[in-house]
Amino acid sequence: MATDATRKAAEGLLHALPLPEGEAGWARDARAAARTRLLEAGAPIKRDEYWRFTDPTRLTAPLAALAPAESVELETTAFDGIEAVTQHFVNGQLRADLSDPMVLDGVALSSLADVLTQDITIAREIFAKLEVASHEKVARPLAMLNTATATQGLVMQVTGAAPMPIHIKHTQRGEGAALTRHLIRVESGASLTLLESGTPSNSAIEVDVADGGTFRHLRVQTGPRTPSTAHIFARIGAEATFQTFTLMADGELTRNETVMELMGDNARGHIAGAVLGGASAHLDNTVFVTHSALSGESRQVFKNVLSDKATAVFQGKIFVREGAQQTDGYQISQAVVLDDGAEFLVKPELEIYADDVKCSHGSTTGALDADALFYLTSRGVPKRKAEAMLVAAFADEAIAEIDDPRLADAMREAVAGWMDARA
Secondary structure (H helix, E strand, C coil): CCCHHHHHHHHHHHHHCCCCCCCCHHHHHHHHHHHHHHHHHCCCCCCCHHHCCCCHHHHCCCCCECCCCCCCCCCCCCCCCCCCEEEEEECCEECHHHCCCCCECCEEEEEHHHHCCCCCCHHHHCCCHHHHHHHHCCCCHHHHHHHHHCCECEEEEECCECCCCEEEEEECCCCCECEEEEEEEECCCCEEEEEEECCCCEEEEEEEECCCCEEEEEEEECCCCCCEEEEEEEEECCCCEEEEEEEEECCCEEEEEEEEEECCCCCEEEEEEEEEECCCCEEEEEEEEEECCCCCEEEEEEEEEECCCCEEEEEEEEEECCCCCCEEEEEEEEEEECCCCCEEEEEEEEEECCCCEEEEEEEEEECCCHHHHHHHHHCCCCHHHHHHHHHHHHHHHHHCCCCCHHHHHHHHHHHHHHHHHCC
């Protein structure tokens, strides 16, 4: 429950980003409920259990929405060589003039701002539903803020096998808040790959994968950016597959929360990431996986490479409900520390109420293998090149979770580029 101080902080956030107007009644009701929940929970503080490794102060300063940017210099991304339908958001606003037409076989693609004005829409079945469910064990106030205020995003109803990915590009310029919300429904037997590049200050994706559906998600968060938080809420049906991979590199403060529930028998959910931190970057991955059905398989694989005074955080939980027998839950988080000033903070958890399960977690932190480094340098490989080779091999266990070779290679090139850029 909120204290006077955390409630006042929540009020400040809501005052800076007022309730949108002109939406359908169901959307207004969802917004109002989110505002009430946020005021009851209060803004997050460092004393909160799941914020003790990351000070949320820089994420809870009240900021008005960013003004639209008239001219934008288009930046290159790791996905530029991948054929995709691209939708470009600038300062949290969808820019049709910079985007491809919303046409893709097997996908009904719409603007969230348009959909929220409609009474009959698939969005009613998704918007805020997965976010609300995510608070069963842990309050997520910044996700409540997104539900209460975000007006821009995409709505995707996937009814077939999409022949190419959808690529969401974010560009943010200036001081202020950019919020986006994406709603995705993957119907039975359908499939989609979603790519994201760039990082708005507060984003959320709700993904509902029906029985037998497949959803793959790759996200790249690189370069200088304002403090940001990103949420993914996933609900996975029977025989369905959900995969997400994130490459995080540098930046002042980035917090990613991924909440996944395996709702149907034989569901599969994989969450992976490669974290590259230099200077004084603070990079936080917080994951909560719930098994609610039989024979579910989940994997959490995170590899962290840290230099200078960077900090990486991994908080990962596997929660197995009573009756979710034959669950297979795997979690590994490892870090290579290249400099003495870098730090890796980790909190793995298991909470299990079924007796026929296979669940494990592990975490290690250390320097690069001295013997391997000596072997390479003694055979004429320059030290920097040798370090890059070892880092590439270390990160590859997470990248191997990507089952599209083109996308996996793009992530490997990004890791190599980051190592090459080290001073």
